[in-house]
Amino acid sequence: MTRSTLTAAAAVSTLDLYGDPVLHVRSCSGWWFFNLQRSTFCIADPGTDPAFVTPSTWQPFVALQLSDDDPGFRVVLDADGQRGLWAQRCEGDCPRCAPPDRP
Numbered sequence: 001m002t003r004s005t006l007t008a009a010a011a012v013s014t015l016d017l018y019g020d021p022v023l024h025v026r027s028c029s030g031w032w033f034f035n036l037q038r039s040t041f042c043i044a045d046p047g048t049d050p051a052f053v054t055p056s057t058w059q060p061f062v063a064l065q066l067s068d069d070d071p072g073f074r075v076v077l078d079a080d081g082q083r084g085l086w087a088q089r090c091e092g093d094c095p096r097c098a099p100p101d102r103p
């Protein structure tokens with residue numbers, strides 16, 4: 001398969017799902033999978049293999065706004081850009097997931 005070069009961020013990787021390129025984004029609330037071929041996405045529990053996600057779980061999306069510089073990313077759900085979801089990438093020693101007493 002051809003690996004995507006969309007971003008080099010550690011929390012983002014690309015995988016191959018039945019021949020479709022799927023972008024895998026780890027966030028604090030779960031794992032997000034974006035099927036770039038079909039423009040569908042789903043949110044799953046961390047550790048989930050997207051091959052086992054129920055087909056009806058995949059929802060259409062219009063655009064994914066993802067930047068190497070900003071841990072926040074946005075999924076645009078309609079052509080007007082009015083509906084969307086927002087989350088933050090979770091990478092390394094994530095300050096949002098780390099215990100509060102950790103230095």
Ligand SMILES: [Zn+2]
Pocket residue numbers: 027028089090091094095096097098
């Ligand atoms: Zn986190």
